[in-house]
Amino acid sequence: MLDLTSIPVVDNHCHPILREQRLETLQYRAYFNEARDPLFAEQHVINSVPYLWMLRQLATIFGCLSKNNEEEVLKARKRLDSDTLVEHLYRAARIDTLILDEAHPDPEICYTPEQMGQLGHFRVARMLRLETLMQELIVEFEDFDEVLTRYQHALTNLRLHGYVALKSIVAYRTGLNIIRWSKDQAVTSFREARAAIRDGKLRIQHKPLIDYFLHIAFEQAAEQNVPIQFHTGYGDNDTDMRLGNPLHLRDVLENGAYQNMPVVLLHESYPYTQLGAYLAAVYPQVYFDLSYTIPFVDRLEMLAFTRQALGVAPASKLMYSSDGIFLPEMHWAAAVRGRSVLGQVLDEMIEHDEIDEQQGYQLARQVLHDTAYTVYRL
Numbered sequence: 321m322l323d324l325t326s327i328p329v330v331d332n333h334c335h336p337i338l339r340e341q342r343l344e345t346l347q348y349r350a351y352f353n354e355a356r357d358p359l360f361a362e363q364h365v366i367n368s369v370p371y372l373w374m375l376r377q378l379a380t381i382f383g384c385l386s387k388n389n390e391e392e393v394l395k396a397r398k399r400l401d402s403d404t405l406v407e408h409l410y411r412a413a414r415i416d417t418l419i420l421d422e423a424h425p426d427p428e429i430c431y432t433p434e435q436m437g438q439l440g441h442f443r444v445a446r447m448l449r450l451e452t453l454m455q456e457l458i459v460e461f462e463d464f465d466e467v468l469t470r471y472q473h474a475l476t477n478l479r480l481h482g483y484v485a486l487k488s489i490v491a492y493r494t495g496l497n498i499i500r501w502s503k504d505q506a507v508t509s510f511r512e513a514r515a516a517i518r519d520g521k522l523r524i525q526h527k528p529l530i531d532y533f534l535h536i537a538f539e540q541a542a543e544q545n546v547p548i549q550f551h552t553g554y555g556d557n558d559t560d561m562r563l564g565n566p567l568h569l570r571d572v573l574e575n576g577a578y579q580n581m582p583v584v585l586l587h588e589s590y591p592y593t594q595l596g597a598y599l600a601a602v603y604p605q606v607y608f609d610l611s612y613t614i615p616f617v618d619r620l621e622m623l624a625f626t627r628q629a630l631g632v633a634p635a636s637k638l639m640y641s642s643d644g645i646f647l648p649e650m651h652w653a654a655a656v657r658g659r660s661v662l663g664q665v666l667d668e669m670i671e672h673d674e675i676d677e678q679q680g681y682q683l684a685r686q687v688l689h690d691t692a693y694t695v696y697r698l
């Protein structure tokens with residue numbers, strides 16, 4: 321059996337966690353599904369395998385008598401103050417670096433990246449979420465050219481400003497079929513977006529406008545050789561999964577001007593895993609993210625997507641993540657599961673004499689640690 325526990329992980333896509341971790345049962349459960357309807361937290365999460373697995377792990381950690389008594393586990397969890405819980409889980413996870421998308425959840429209710437890094441003894445790097453930047457500027461300024469100038473300015477010298485990557489959630493909003501629009505079309509779309517501002521807030525879902533601004537970001541990313549992460553596949557409940565298929569990115573990937581922009585397809589493009597991994601296998605600039613907490617799937621599905629990714633794409637194109645958010649156990653769980661699942665898949669390959677043990681360990685190191693170091697220049 322390959323033992324990967326000594327490899328520290330670079331979690332290449334995740335989010336901050338809540339500063340107050342003492343949570344009520346329904347609130348806690350709600351973090352384990354992506355459904356919009358509260359009915360899921362009330363009735364269905366308790367019957368979902370990833371949640372039941374988590375309760376069993378926590379029961380062991382907290383020394384509960386039963387491995388499946390939700391009430392006992394959550395009571396034990398609540399007895400710990402937030403810092404102690406976070407510190408314990410993060411140190412056990414052996415994390416080298418977290419690359420954080422701070423745009424979600426609201427930073428007001430979260431630990432700062434610095435606090436997370438101190439509690440867990442790891443480094444924290446940041447990414448810049450493009451749609452959030454667009455929204456803020458569009459709300460603040462009524463003139464299109466002013467927004468454009470400020471947007472461009474925010475995207476210059478990204479590394480100097482502390483960002484190792486860009487991120488786009490366009491898949492959640494208008495789809496990955498990003499196309500070219502004229503400036504006039506973008507301006508019309510901008511006016512519609514301005515008219516949709518409510519209480520000083522905007523939820524940008526105006527396709528010509530988003531696509532137009534994304535192309536500007538692509539030019540910058542290519543020039544600075546900064547990677548961009550795209551959410552693909554399973555994610556927030558507002559995503560139109562038909563347009564979350566990474567094959568829709570073809571025009572962007574084929575564009576000669578963007579060849580210096582590394583593209584990271586997030587969340588194993590689940591359930592489009594084979595398609596996403598294929599893109600990483602044929603486009604030099606495409607990398608593929610293997611996320612072991614979100615999407616919420618069980619171990620058998622994790623084995624399946626890990627096999628599919630390693631089966632078609634080189635390990636030097638694959639990167640580990642958790643997509644952990646809200647709770648420290650999400651970052652912790654991915655590290656435990658990621659190492660274990662990857663180990664099992666590589667063991668199978670060793671058993672079938674596709675690779676030897678030393679190569680297995682080397683490939684695991686690339687997925688868990690080395691590829692991210694290269695791509696994000698950590």
Ligand SMILES: [Zn+2]
Pocket residue numbers: 333334335421643
């Ligand atoms: Zn995320």
